[in-house]
Amino acid sequence: MHTPGALALLVMLGCTAGMVGFGLLVSRRQRTLDDYFLAARASRWPAIGLALYVSNISSTAIIALAGAAYTFGISVYDYEWSAAVILVFFCVFLLPALLRSRVYTMPEFLERRYERGARLYFAALTLFLLVFVDCAAALYCGSLVCHLLAPTVPLWVLDALLAGAACLYALTGGLRAVMWTGALQAVLLLGSALIIAVAAYTRVGGWHALSSRVAPGMLALIRPVGDPGVPWPGLLFGIPVLGFYYWCTNHYMVQRVLSARSLDDGRRGALLTGLLKLAGLFLMVLPGICAIVLYPHLSSPNQVYPRLMFGLLPTGLLGLVAAGFVAATLAAIAAALNCASALVTVDLIQHFAPRATPAQLVRIGRLSTLGVLAVAVLWAPQIERFGDLWQYLQAVLAYAVPPIVALFAAGMFWGGANVAGARATLLVGTACGAVLFLLTTVLRVVHVQFLYAAPVLLAIDLAVLIAASLRWPSVASAEVQTLLWRRADYRAETHRLRALGLLANYRVQALVLLILTALIVVAFR
Numbered sequence: 001m002h003t004p005g006a007l008a009l010l011v012m013l014g015c016t017a018g019m020v021g022f023g024l025l026v027s028r029r030q031r032t033l034d035d036y037f038l039a040a041r042a043s044r045w046p047a048i049g050l051a052l053y054v055s056n057i058s059s060t061a062i063i064a065l066a067g068a069a070y071t072f073g074i075s076v077y078d079y080e081w082s083a084a085v086i087l088v089f090f091c092v093f094l095l096p097a098l099l100r101s102r103v104y105t106m107p108e109f110l111e112r113r114y115e116r117g118a119r120l121y122f123a124a125l126t127l128f129l130l131v132f133v134d135c136a137a138a139l140y141c142g143s144l145v146c147h148l149l150a151p152t153v154p155l156w157v158l159d160a161l162l163a164g165a166a167c168l169y170a171l172t173g174g175l176r177a178v179m180w181t182g183a184l185q186a187v188l189l190l191g192s193a194l195i196i197a198v199a200a201y202t203r204v205g206g207w208h209a210l211s212s213r214v215a216p217g218m219l220a221l222i223r224p225v226g227d228p229g230v231p232w233p234g235l236l237f238g239i240p241v242l243g244f245y246y247w248c249t250n251h252y253m254v255q256r257v258l259s260a261r262s263l264d265d266g267r268r269g270a271l272l273t274g275l276l277k278l279a280g281l282f283l284m285v286l287p288g289i290c291a292i293v294l295y296p297h298l299s300s301p302n303q304v305y306p307r308l309m310f311g312l313l314p315t316g317l318l319g320l321v322a323a324g325f326v327a328a329t330l331a332a333i334a335a336a337l338n339c340a341s342a343l344v345t346v347d348l349i350q351h352f353a354p355r356a357t358p359a360q361l362v363r364i365g366r367l368s369t370l371g372v373l374a375v376a377v378l379w380a381p382q383i384e385r386f387g388d389l390w391q392y393l394q395a396v397l398a399y400a401v402p403p404i405v406a407l408f409a410a411g412m413f414w415g416g417a418n419v420a421g422a423r424a425t426l427l428v429g430t431a432c433g434a435v436l437f438l439l440t441t442v443l444r445v446v447h448v449q450f451l452y453a454a455p456v457l458l459a460i461d462l463a464v465l466i467a468a469s470l471r472w473p474s475v476a477s478a479e480v481q482t483l484l485w486r487r488a489d490y491r492a493e494t495h496r497l498r499a500l501g502l503l504a505n506y507r508v509q510a511l512v513l514l515i516l517t518a519l520i521v522v523a524f525r
Contacts, residue, residue: 014323037104037342037365039176043259048269051182051335052256053276054189056083058332059141059325060134062193062284064393066308067301069288072229073218074524077285078239079230079394081221084274084517086243088510091267093485094248094412096493099263101483104346106251110404113411113483114422116351121426122404123347126251127340127372133396134252135336135376139163140383142329144302145322148310159380162326163373166333175259178334182256185327190276192324193283196305199312200290210286213293221524234451241454242394245401249408252339267506274513278520302384333373340372341365398450399437399457403429406461412485415476421469429461 034040043051068076103109107126111119143158150158204210211219225231230239247253260266284305291304295311298304309321345365349356356364403425410417436453439446448456476484502508 037175037338037346038255039179039259041259042261043179043256043265043269044261045265045268045272047179047183048256048260048265049272049276050186051179051331052253052269052273054182054186054328054331055253055256055335056273056277057189057280057284057328058138059145059328060137060332060393062189062325062328063141063144063302063305064137065280065284066288066291066305067303068229069285070291070298070304071301072227073215073220073223074281074285074289075221075223075227075230075235077281077524078221078235079243080277080280080285081517081521082235082239082243083247083277084513086240086247087270087274087277088514089244090248091270091506091510094408095257095266095270096263096489097412097483097485098254098258099260099266103258105342106249106254107343107347109483110407113480114407114417115419118407118422118426119347120351123343125400125404127343129250129396129400130252130336130340130343131372131375132379133393135333135340135372136380137383137393138329138332138336139376139380142326142333143380145306145309145325148306149319149322155381156377159377162329163333163377166330167337167369167373175255175338178331178338179256179259182331182335185324185331186276188324189328189331190279190283192321195317195321196308196312197283197287200287200294200308203312204290204293210290210293214289218289218292219524221521228449230451231449234449237455238398238451238453241402241405241458242397244409245397245405249404251343252336255335255339255342264506268509271506271509271513275516278516281520281524333376336376337369337373341369344368344372395441395450398454399433399441402433402454402457403461405458406465410462410465411483415481415484416469416473417465418469418472418474418476420472420474421465421467424468425461425465428464429457432460433457 065076065080098109101109101112103112105123107119107123110122139159139162142162143155146158146162147153147155201207201210204213217223222232222235223230225233257266257270260269287308288304291298291308295304295307298307309318309325313321342365345361345368349361349364349368353360406425406429407417407422410421436446436448436457440448440450440453497505497507
């Protein structure tokens, strides 16, 4: 691995400064909650799709995916292609009710479906995950790359600099700045990942050379029951639980779709993200497999992608690719900050200060961003202690989110799910998740793969929700009825779609996406 040199550092710094400047340029004065937190609900589908993608993939996911592939094989791609399937489900069943409700946040939607307590619980959980998973992990990965370019600068200083750069335009411009810069950063990130992928495939000698030099199981998406990475029952039952939370209920992701100017824009943006997710096999996962051949003795899977960058690229190109990673880091941090600001302002502050004006709420939201950022900067260096970054990201979700998945999944299709059921589910589900996490991860007295733990916890939560709702039944209000998926709405939409051409019909687009997904899965099964 060569020394990066001053040229690479200058290229990276120049591109990063350009990203921040662009974010400030597109920022406008934000006076209302719609302006600041939902980009005036005027986002078009290309911006939604690209911003949603870069918020998800970021430098965190790239480093984590390549590292997990290095350790477990391409089965980690099961998280990527399954996202396309889940986004289709989201577009068909949940998105219409979300946009019809005109909510600012996903916890607010949960309050309308159940009660205030569910909203506060979900807001607190989302804030916790934003700080300790999304924002901190993005800072850790971004500083990891920057540290290789500037090895004399301490990691905590790099964390603070990255956080400050993202905060600069996220604070001033709100979601509009996050969306615009995210779209541009997605293009830069995809270009950077493509450069790395081509360099890795070229160095290893192409597909035939790669497939002949690694174990066959490393190139299979469907793995046996005892596989430590993604066993097939975990793929069938565990990944959908995590994916439903992440893509359908997590405000960090759904916020971009809530900003859509229309239902069609929201759907097309989400489907564009699903299409881009399919490229992850070739751009992020298979380069991790190439590293098995090129660098077989790395001490940590988190070193895989940085090693590919610094070992394969010439200096000038290295600076450009590093800039892509920094851009992705800034996008993820800015998105997390705006999301956290929305949750603090809309879900918490409005409850305790109901008479605050919109301008005051926006000001409070900006100030809350600084507190969230400070905690994330302090926690980011600690992630190194958890070893495999991908396992850290997914395992935290597996024990924390099943109660929320139960409330949304049952509450979307069954009008009988009520306040009593929601309270019991959050109480019992949280206790079960905490106990299982303690036994498996902290005390290590029980070994349960987290993709098995997630569906087991979800089954318990659904049983509690149904039992408590039936034991203390209540009649769903008229507002609750509007939040349910309704067959009559689906039929009316079918009639409307007949007037559109095939290319404009989101159901046709969704079908094409599912066919492409199936072809990839069959080819690499």
